[in-house]
Amino acid sequence: MFRDEKGYRPTQQIFTEVPPKYDILNRIMTLNLDEGWRRKTAARVLEKNPSKVLDLCCGTADLTMHLARNASASTELYGLDFSHTMLERAKEKVSVFGEGRVKLIQGDAGNMPFESNFFDAVGISFGFRNLTFENPDAGLHISEVLRVLKPGGRFVIVETSQPSNAFIRWGYHQYMKYFTAPVGGLISGNKPAYDYLAYSGNHYWSVPELSEVLKKAGFSRTQGIPLFMGVSAIMIAEK
Numbered sequence: 001m002f003r004d005e006k007g008y009r010p011t012q013q014i015f016t017e018v019p020p021k022y023d024i025l026n027r028i029m030t031l032n033l034d035e036g037w038r039r040k041t042a043a044r045v046l047e048k049n050p051s052k053v054l055d056l057c058c059g060t061a062d063l064t065m066h067l068a069r070n071a072s073a074s075t076e077l078y079g080l081d082f083s084h085t086m087l088e089r090a091k092e093k094v095s096v097f098g099e100g101r102v103k104l105i106q107g108d109a110g111n112m113p114f115e116s117n118f119f120d121a122v123g124i125s126f127g128f129r130n131l132t133f134e135n136p137d138a139g140l141h142i143s144e145v146l147r148v149l150k151p152g153g154r155f156v157i158v159e160t161s162q163p164s165n166a167f168i169r170w171g172y173h174q175y176m177k178y179f180t181a182p183v184g185g186l187i188s189g190n191k192p193a194y195d196y197l198a199y200s201g202n203h204y205w206s207v208p209e210l211s212e213v214l215k216k217a218g219f220s221r222t223q224g225i226p227l228f229m230g231v232s233a234i235m236i237a238e239k
């Protein structure tokens with residue numbers, strides 16, 4: 001199990017000490033692919049013209065921005081994250097859409113401040129690994145998503161994954177270990193956050209494993225879409 005240099009599991013602290021360079025680091029680490037992945041994810045979230053949408057673990061609102069650009073005016077948009085520093089940056093960004101267009105809420109994914117059967121769609125970009133990887137609250141986090149979704153509602157995850165080709169998988173793991181972790185740690189000044197990213201990314205679920213986890217938790221009709229040779233994937237699951 002991952003421990004930082006002080007022996008702690010990754011906590012809210014990591015995400016509160018958000019590096020001011022968080023967004024630019026995402027672009028560097030993914031060779032600028034991450035925004036295209038979020039755009040595709042937002043399109044899947046909005047596919048059935050939902051009336052209420054949540055960006056779970058919205059961070060600095062990168063997925064929310066794509067949702068706000070592409071959703072119909074009648075779609076209500078929400079973002080939830082437990083890090084107030086992430087949310088401060090998110091607020092600045094979504095302000096371009098006007099006051100109240102996106103409701104940003106500080107809260108915990110394990111205890112969301114929403115009624116049951118509230119959302120038509122929940123999207124999450126690069127937050128699901130944090131909610132589930134070596135996380136004792138993984139089951140709670142998934143059942144909360146099920147609770148807040150309407151029956152028939154969709155959960156759309158974009159997350160790091162495992163390439164099915166063994167050689168590409170090996171190369172990806174080297175990249176995470178010897179590029180993402182040291183370079184991310186150096187530029188951000190937040191070494192534990194990027195050590196954790198590399199470690200959790202290298203040990204996270206493949207598309208079939210993630211699909212199995214979601215089905216066991218009660219989701220149906222999962223569909224996995226590999227991105228860039230499978231280093232990341234979009235997973236769509238229905239309640």
Ligand SMILES: C[S@@+](CC[C@H](N)C(=O)[O-])C[C@H]1O[C@@H](n2cnc3c(N)ncnc32)[C@H](O)[C@@H]1O
Pocket residue numbers: 015016026056057058059060061062063080081082083086107108109110124125126127130131
């Ligand atoms: C890697 S960032 C992803 C942020 C954003 N979605 C993106 O695409 O860049 C993970 C986010 O999940 C949030 N997070 C992690 N665990 C959480 C929890 N239990 N409840 C709410 N937010 C959480 C962190 O604060 C952080 O902003």
